[in-house]
Amino acid sequence: MSKRILITGAFGQLGDAVVLELQPHFKLCATGRVLPDDELKLCEHRVMDVTDKKEVADIVAGFSPDVVVHLACMTDVDGCEKDRQKAWNANVTGTENIINALRGSEAKIVFISTDYVFDGTAGPYSEEESPAPVNYYGKTKLAAENAIRGGAQPWVILRTNVLYGNSLRSSASFVKWVVDSLMEGEQIKVVDDQRNNPTWTAGLAEAIKLSIVMDLQEILNYGGAEFMSRFEFSQRIASLFDLNEKMIHPIKTADLNQLAPRPLNSGLSTLKIEELLGLRTYGVDYCLRKVREGIVA
Numbered sequence: 466m467s468k469r470i471l472i473t474g475a476f477g478q479l480g481d482a483v484v485l486e487l488q489p490h491f492k493l494c495a496t497g498r499v500l501p502d503d504e505l506k507l508c509e510h511r512v513m514d515v516t517d518k519k520e521v522a523d524i525v526a527g528f529s530p531d532v533v534v535h536l537a538c539m540t541d542v543d544g545c546e547k548d549r550q551k552a553w554n555a556n557v558t559g560t561e562n563i564i565n566a567l568r569g570s571e572a573k574i575v576f577i578s579t580d581y582v583f584d585g586t587a588g589p590y591s592e593e594e595s596p597a598p599v600n601y602y603g604k605t606k607l608a609a610e611n612a613i614r615g616g617a618q619p620w621v622i623l624r625t626n627v628l629y630g631n632s633l634r635s636s637a638s639f640v641k642w643v644v645d646s647l648m649e650g651e652q653i654k655v656v657d658d659q660r661n662n663p664t665w666t667a668g669l670a671e672a673i674k675l676s677i678v679m680d681l682q683e684i685l686n687y688g689g690a691e692f693m694s695r696f697e698f699s700q701r702i703a704s705l706f707d708l709n710e711k712m713i714h715p716i717k718t719a720d721l722n723q724l725a726p727r728p729l730n731s732g733l734s735t736l737k738i739e740e741l742l743g744l745r746t747y748g749v750d751y752c753l754r755k756v757r758e759g760i761v762a
């Protein structure tokens with residue numbers, strides 16, 4: 466019988482790709498704070514706010530998952546800095562509610578974390594390096610990792626960075642912002658001092674599937690095959706979508722005056738996951754072409 470997988474935050478950017486990747490192989494229950502307007506034909510779906518302890522307990526007891534893929538998160542980095550209580554509640558208490566709801570079962574938690582657990586002084590980072598988050602979002606993700614590692618459920622933690630994909634649901638899609646702005650003839654400024662390896666959501670969804678199948682208990686990095694600055698990434702996007710690269714201007718992170726500090730020299734080394742799961746990572750042009758064609762996998 467196929468495994469029963471409950472997904473939290475299933476109606477976000479990554480959730481879309483995860484549902485598509487897992488749906489042919491497992492019995493899914495996709496959950497989110499608010500059901501989206503579009504039709505959800507692929508699998509069972511439920512409203513579940515991870516901060517609502519009773520709702521989480523009821524939904525988990527009702528579905529009885531073998532695995533929870535935990536994506537739900539307050540992802541607005543400056544928003545987390547501004548409203549720390551809300552961020553802690555969503556990202557840490559929400560995670561504890563899931564751990565508590567699973568207690569007594571053997572269900573595994575697959576948690577998606579971030580390179581923002583590192584300070585960005587010495588990237589790309591391997592799994593062995595010591596976390597030292599520089600902003601509150603990173604602190605909540607690290608606290609959630611620690612809650613999972615300290616709990617009784619088996620777990621896998623997959624750290625990733627700068628996600629992009631075909632989802633129409635995310636308000637925070639960098640690719641969509643670049644494409645829409647350039648198509649509308651707007652000049653845009655993009656930071657050239659934040660480096661990492663942008664990650665295609667469909668590739669990460671494949672890593673999530675394999676980490677369920679292989680039944681490991683590890684911290685694993687998953688990221689794209691190429692490291693670049695955000696400015697270079699935006700130029701690659703412009704080029705792939707036949708838009709005018711000259712409309713993109715480099716700026717420094719400090720000039721943005723953002724509330725939350727950002728790790729600058731970051732990104733994630735993927736050698737461990739490539740070796741353990743036999744996975745490949747993907748170059749940016751290949752993934753952007755798939756995004757442009759609307760192809761998910």
Ligand SMILES: NC(=O)c1ccc[n+]([C@@H]2O[C@H](COP(=O)([O-])OP(=O)(O)OC[C@H]3O[C@@H](n4cnc5c(N)ncnc54)[C@H](OP(=O)(O)O)[C@@H]3O)[C@@H](O)[C@H]2O)c1
Nearest residue numbers: 474476477478479514515536537538540579625627628635
């Ligand atoms: N995006 C990146 O570049 C990136 C990089 C590294 C790691 N990650 C991790 O990847 C995961 C997925 O991120 P994403 O890019 O798909 O972001 P996203 O599009 O913002 O998705 C996050 C989802 O979580 C939901 N959510 C927020 N609070 C919730 C709550 N209390 N209960 C239930 N659902 C809640 C959001 O719903 P609402 O829309 O209703 O708030 C949203 O659907 C997150 O754990 C994030 O930390 C993302």
